[in-house]
Amino acid sequence: MKRVFALTIVAAAAAFAATAASAQTLNTIKSRGVLHCGANGTLAGFGLPDAQGAWTGLDVDFCRALAAAIFNDPTKIKFVPLTAKDRFTALQSGDVDVLARNTTWTSSRDTQLGLNFTGVNYYDGQGFMVRKSLKVNSALELNDAAICVQQGTTTELNLADYFRANKMKLKTVTFASANEAVKAYDAGRCDAYTTDASGLYAERLRTVKPDDHIVLPEIISKEPLGPSVRHGDDQWFDIVKWTHFAMVNAEELNITKANVDEMSKSDNPDIKRLLGSEGKHGEALGLTNDWAYRIIKQVGNYGEIFEKNVGQASPLKISRGLNALWTKGGLQYAPPVR
């Protein structure tokens, strides 16, 4: 995912971003009547169009929530499929308003590339997938194993570091694309395949017999994935940031797509503030006060979109893990609406 090379082309665009982006993004979107969302396009669970062109995924639903908050219509949106390499350029040049493409939050991207990460909508990390028949339970048992990996990624470096740190022998087989690497793994060329854990679950579905493979518990790197916007437009930054927080808060308050109408009659002040019946928190963002209501009504809370796209209701069947709410032992934590 995280081509270091992306820095080359992208930061070029970052330089003039400050001027390009100071234009009011929200006004541009409103006058255009449609939100431009940079999405993955090839990763099941995060961003993938089906044969009819209907998009699904966690990141995709995040963009829909944005559209719902702005237009009260989650369909007023255009998804732009982006590759790992050209995603930042697309954001900087204004081709997309927001980048929601399972992008790792790193310091160089936050500073040099002129991006503002608005939060973490998926806590990821690099993991391993192996065949069940190997009877391996831990990545530490992979000494001497052949491992398929996509070349030129931080994944490749993390892998080498991990094996060196644990004094294990490594045999990598590198491929130019993730597709080829998975295919070679599936054909038996390697014992294990490594990439971000979320990617592993998605790629597992692309193997001939998904049930023959398991994802090992070890996570060997930190990959916080989140949406990002351009430097220089704080209002838009706030909107994107709080859209995520609204969905997390909604889950914490047990507001769901199904019960949101009922909940809006609640006396709980937290719920009232979130759903806009008390205070002017939406208008402060430049939206309407029922912005969060629109998001939950039309898209759902964080837990719902998680389960639908990557969780137990999806073919990926990823458990919440780090992405559970902070009240349930995870890391998803949103500042209060107050």
Added chain:
Amino acid sequence: MSAVGDHRPPRVSPLNDPRVRSIAYQVLLCVVILFLVWGAVDNAIDNLAKARIASGFGFWNATAGFDISQTLIEYSTVSTYGRAFWVGLLNTLLVAALGIVFATVLGFLIGIMRLSRNLLVSRLAAGYVEIVRNLPLLLQLLFWYNAVLKALPELRDSILIPGGGFLNNRGLFLPQPVAEPGFGAVLAAFAVGIAGALAFRIWARRRQERTGEQAPVLAVALALIVGLPLVVFLVAGAPVEFVYPDRGRFNIRGGIEVLPEFVALLFGLVIYTAAFIAEAVRAGIMAVSHGQTEAAYSLGLRPGPTLRLVVIPQAMRVIIPPLTNQYLNLTKNSTLAVAIGYPDLVQVFTGTVLNQTGQAVEVVAVTMAVYLTISLVTSLFMNWYNARIALVER
């Protein structure tokens, strides 16, 4: 000197003077090129500065941090990018050298088959050439790679090769001979054998020119080059030990490992290039006048010697230039390794190193310089060889 004494060139305006024009055009071209180059360099410096990408070859000695699946020299994840470059270059040279040898053999075989009087044989060869030349090499490589990979059994069901080898979808594993003290004598015998064979050949040729008698050059050469070292080897008590590959939990360790990517690449390159060499060989042989063959027959030479002694030496002059081209093409085509994951120069250096360092200009420039050098050296060698065997005319 004209008959009319005071002839002067007609007065032309400098605008129409060809010499002035030519200089003006050239100056214009130079200015345009310089402007473009300056613009490109300026932009590049600007863009690199904005991207905060280092320039220069400082990265050469930095730690690479990634692993390479086939290394002919010592390499590990703590080696430098420079080391990774050499690993990639050697892998390229290995596959190119082996490819050239095999493609030449197969190409000559097919080329001669195409000219066979046996219709079935010639049509078979023609069909081979026609099919192979009309399919993209990349498609063929993908096919071989996936066919090779698919057809081979998994590690557990490895095919056992007599003598302690394994064959599976991880590659071919063979016992590795390790020299023990005393092996030097065998090597020395081998060197002596080659020198002896060369000397014998020179002597035999001189004698043949003097007396017309032929000597069994091939048999003697074989005896010297193969037989002598073998005798020494046995006398010295077979001073070689084999390291046998051993099946570990995941992989096979020890011995010589041949990657399936390597096999697929070599296979694809040889088959593809052989078809082109076959065409060059056919064209070369056809270029030798039929009168030469008839003359040879009428002197009583049989078809075999006619081909060997009369036709091919003359055909070689026509064959060498296209053959050179094919050798260069094979070397350049070996860059397709990147599609099937064989760690050649492009895959390791222009692929991984470029992505890890982001220094596109330096990396691509070095890669191009390498291929230009290979092209140049090959051309020079082939030109020298071509001049040596060229027809000496009076």
Added chain:
Amino acid sequence: MDATDTMAVEARRATQIAFVRSATQDPLPPPLSQSGAIGWVREHLFSTPLNIALTLVSVGLIAWLVPPLINYMIFDAVWSGEDREACLVTVERPVVGACWAFVRERLAYFTYGFYPIGERWRVDIFFAMLVIGIVWLAWLRAPRRDIGAVYFFVVMPVVSYILLLGWPAIGLYKVETSFWGGLLVTVVVAAVGIVVSLPIGILLALGRRSQMPAVRLFSVIVIEFVRGVPLITVLFMASVMLPLFVPDTWSPDKLLRALVGVALFTSAYMAEVVRAGLQAIPKGQYEGAMAVGLSYWQMMRLIILPQALRITIPNIVNSYIALFKDTTLVFIVGIFDFLRTIEAARIDPKWATPTTSTTGYAFAAVFYFICCYLMSRYARNMEARLATGHKR
């Protein structure tokens, strides 16, 4: 025995024989073993022991290769089906050949990539225009081939550009090149290579034979540099270095970068082909043209190039074949050409069967073979035609 004796003997014999045939007898047919089918077979297949051995090996090879191939491609093939179930081995069908159902379902993807479904007629028109242009130029007796050349090298590129990429002003909405794929991209890359490489190649070839040292040096450097490096490195250069060399606001399109690389590469090879043609034109033609007072460009346009290009047509077509095969390499810089779409589709779990990959490759092989073979037949016909022209 001298001559008179012989004559005497003959005379005596003539008087002794009662009947002398007055006409020569028809020759006997050659022995069966030397003529007809049997003779032909003996001569061509079984003339020597070596020949017999070769024949047997060849027959064995053909028997080993051809029937399984035909079975795989036709008789054991699965022609229709919805998903992988159709192409799996079952009890009723123990042998499964090519899974053409897979190709059938993915055919639109192989042809258009992700081009929006409602706009695909634009691609169809582009294909039709291309076919018309090729036929017009390739068929030597077609009417007004001069207009054909203008159509092919000027009108068609402009119209195709507008049509494929879109022009909102006339109601064709923009289709980004990232949505293009499959056959469309392969054809676009090949067509751009063909259309661009010939003019640039001619210029470079003329430059290399120019009297002006600076022009000559420039041409030689460009040609030899590009020919000395592999296409992949040229493509890498185009895709990673081009964005660095232009102002950062341009940010050239990914497909455009690959097109620049392919055009540059093909032009250098084309230049050498054209140069060979120029060298084959006798010096008298140049001198004659100059003697009648033609300028350099008039001479080239009216006298030299028409002749030079005519004799190089076979070689030009041959370099187009090479170009067509080389279009597959854009695969490596991440562009979805025909081969890449097949490569992407064959690993789709929906169609994951043991034969899917080979089916995809077989389909690609048939496609590339037909295209390249037709071009090479054309080149060979032209060669034959030109050869007879010289004899006359």
